[in-house]
Amino acid sequence: MTGEHIPGPGGPDALVRFEQVKKSYDGLQYVVKDLNLDVARGEFLTMLGPSGSGKTTTLMMLGGFERPTLGRIMLDGKPVERLPPEKRNIGFVFQNYALFPHMTVAENVAFPLRYRGIRGQAAAAKMAQALGRVGLDAMGERRPAQLSGGQQQRVALARALVFEPSLVLMDEPLGALDKQLRERMQVEIKHLQTSLGITMVYVTHDQSEALTMSDRIAVFHDGRIQQLADPQTLYNAPANRFVAGFIGENNTMRCSPAGQEGGFTVVRMADGTAMRAPGSAGPGELSLSVRPENIMLAEETLPPGANLFSGIATDVFFLGDHMRLSVSAFGGETVTARIPVAAARSFHPGETVHLACKPADCRLLEG
């Protein structure tokens, strides 16, 4: 997955294209290694990863605030890596909003218009339209400090959209908001993006945010894209151990290949338990991964051909609609299962629990 070119759905019509981009701050270590990425017109692409994975540096290079050490960045077919940010016509929403505190909301939103020769009535109309779009019509005369966090976020959005850029970049824009507001803003941003047909590149470390909003997600780790795919594929078919662990919850356990059977690869867990999974085993280290919601109690009616295993219950938590049951299985690995309350019974730490999962829900991962 890494190294070779990853074609986006935009193909040659991509609005943004990274070609072999590398970035190093100290000349010793690359924070972005060999990045190839296309962003299609009208796409919502999220760069997801832990801090230090290179996602923000990538965004800053696209915005023009950092220069790539090597490689090319194409915007609308033209190389831009030497173009200053003010010449790129890209909307940028910063993590802390970066609203100008000495200007009113209206002055903030009108700021980019004067550089585009839009003044007077025309500017006022555009400004009012942008504020209306984010539901802040009545707030024009206020100062940013007089607004709530969510309102400031909306002003930043209006300011980045008012000059109708073809591309809008967002650097963890919802990080400072509480959970409820964050979820509402996710929906609002997504609506704006689709209704205006803007291309958006969004950086976050919050995987649920990425899954909710994105057309495609690029998972960053260690300066490389680990996987680039739509949310469903990313969730259901993680490409490697890192993605499996980063997107949603996953039980990832060491195993070794032990042959083929009925279209499935048979693997042996550390304690010798045989499990079946689709796909084939490559060379090198191998892991079997299965999501907690795909593990069921073996006391229920089982689908035919299910993988069966047992473990010692260690922790049991009641979470309203489901129970989280952690068992120690396969000679010491912790396996977590999410059991619907309807199917659950009471468990006691220390008791042996028999569990099952469908082979189709299991995945073999390198690493």
Next chain:
Amino acid sequence: MWLPSYATPAERLMRVLVVAFAAAILLFLIAPIFIIVPLSFSQDPFFTLPVREYSLRWYEDLFGNPRWLDAMLNSALAAVLTTILATTLGTLAALGIARPDFPARRVVMALLISPMIVPVVIVAVGSYLFFGQFGLTNTRAGLVLAHTALATPFVVITVTATLSTYDTNLTRAAHSLGASGASAFFRVTLPMILPGVISGAIFAFATSFDEVVVALFLTAAEQRTLPVQMFSGIRDQINPTIMAAATMLLALSVCLFAALALLTRKRG
């Protein structure tokens, strides 16, 4: 006296002593400065306290004597020019040093601050010898340049302090919205750091207006500033007009200090 009602007599006595001590120190610091105020209003041509009879005759001399008037004008001109130069240069230097990729920041900062730390006599002698090579001694330009060197560190320090709380994302945001370097500076950065720039400008003005040592070395009679005129006045003929000039200088300092206090309060 700001003590809880359950304080013991010993605690109360202690508190009274502390306050009295602090008041004595304050008096010690400012009394020698303020003693000149009554003297400047005295009728007598000698410095005697208490003042027997009040008059404005020394103020009449101050504002009627062309030597004093020229000195005040020279000082004001030099101070204004110094303030403009030092504020511009100091702000630019502070902005440069604040950049995250600025090399050898500590060394450059130390060099910029050095005129403030080096004994002023050394700056004066050095300027005298150095400026002599370029014919800048006994010129207003030379005086302004030397004062600018002395005043710039104040601007660098105050602007650097303001920049430490400045969010550089604001500059980035301005660029992303289409503002070029100069436009982003004047519309976003400068309004945000203005309190620091003004504080620095006030310090720069006061530095130049009060400065005597460098001015003694670098000025001839034509560029003689107010402090130099006072100094030579003390040496040549003891004349209470000096006290009137000193009182005016003191009033100016108080005004500048008040402006500074207002500025910092508004910021806080």
